[in-house]
């Protein structure tokens with residue numbers, strides 16, 4: 001039996017991780033789960049999976065959930081309810097858990113992931129913001145504490161799988177695929193008037209709201225470029241973004257002999273989640289099979305980084321190094337939150353990200369505190385404006 005913690009069990013990745021656990025209930029056991037607002041779903045998850053620990057970020061919600069659980073007629077439930085950042089860290093450090101699925105959205109995932117790394121846990125990393133903000137610091141920490149980081153992000157899982165069979169072989173480039181989002185092919189004039197509802201319509205994937213907006217601005221691809229740079233220790237120039245609207249080729253590697261290996265599959269996150277949970281093994285499941293006949297055509301385009309400036313900003317932040325990717329990420333989280341609350345327009349997201357980068361003088365990251373300080377500065381600077 002493999003014991004796991006799921007940080008963010010009520011979200012898109014969290015619920016799909018639980019689907020994988022249901023599929024493999026004889027091999028996987030959930031010890032700890034966490035959520036923020038969705039306590040109705042947390043209650044259902046507690047009843048079904050009976051974890052030993054459940055953290056609700058928000059204290060009031062935690063007390064409400066505790067009341068519900070205490071008054072439940074099901075006397076088998078032994079779940080301890082905790083709350084706040086300390087609670088999230090306890091779930092990440094939970095003594096029985098070997099693998100921690102980091103499926104919370106945003107930089108809030110940084111501290112618990114660092115805590116899990118310091119306990120030498122295996123990290124099934126969905127929360128890309130941890131690597132985007134912590135970069136080399138996180139990778140070095142993982143080495144120091146012998147913690148294995150297994151990517152869950154579909155592109156990075158694809159790259160990891162291509163590398164697995166070709167360990168220690170020199171690579172020319174990473175081919176990082178992008179769907180292009182709901183506004184692929186559109187120009188700035190069109191984007192001036194797009195709405196939140198338009199931006200939330202991802203063509204291929206059903207995901208949480210924040211990452212769905214990031215896909216529509218191509219910031220998601222920018223964050224993934226930064227994630228790939230640190231995970232696979234390549235130069236930014238070795239990462240080629242290719243728009244592939246069908247999202248069937250999840251990414252690939254061109255090796256030094258000009259042979260390219262890619263990983264393909266239907267757009268279903270259960271596949272990379274399962275891969276991380278069972279690594280290095282491949283195990284059978286009941287998921288749908290890919291039929292290339294049904295797909296018919298696979299097409300490829302260049303990304304338009306003039307119209308979608310967030311992708312360009314990501315490459316620029318990597319050139320500047322240090323805290324700049326963390327600042328870009330924090331600016332983007334703040335801007336996306338404002339957009340989700342209908343306070344700014346779609347194009348404002350990229351403009352805010354760019355203006356904050358211009359205001360920031362990057363420094364080297366030598367602690368989690370450095371990252372949290374620049375996050376605080378970024379959010380304050382945007383909101384005071």
Ligand SMILES: NC(=O)C1=CN([C@@H]2O[C@H](COP(=O)(O)OP(=O)(O)OC[C@H]3O[C@@H](n4cnc5c(N)ncnc54)[C@H](OP(=O)(O)O)[C@@H]3O)[C@@H](O)[C@H]2O)C=CC1
Nearest residue numbers: 008010011012013035036037038057104105126127207208
């Ligand atoms: N969805 C996908 O297919 C993919 C996602 N990812 C990455 O995985 C991560 C999760 O994405 P996704 O599942 O889509 O996101 P969701 O928005 O669907 O889920 C987010 C989860 O985090 C919890 N949460 C939100 N805010 C806080 C907070 N302040 N403190 C503690 N917990 C919080 C939510 O709790 P609650 O619901 O109870 O409020 C929920 O459990 C992101 O980093 C994303 O980039 C990467 C590749 C694909």
Ligand SMILES: CC(=O)[C@@H](O)[C@H](O)COP(=O)(O)O
Nearest residue numbers: 153154178179180181215220
């Ligand atoms: C499923 C997944 O990994 C997402 O990150 C996905 O890649 C988003 O699609 P885009 O290619 O549109 O950003």
Ligand SMILES: [Mn+2]
Nearest residue numbers: 153154155224
């Ligand atoms: Mn992805």
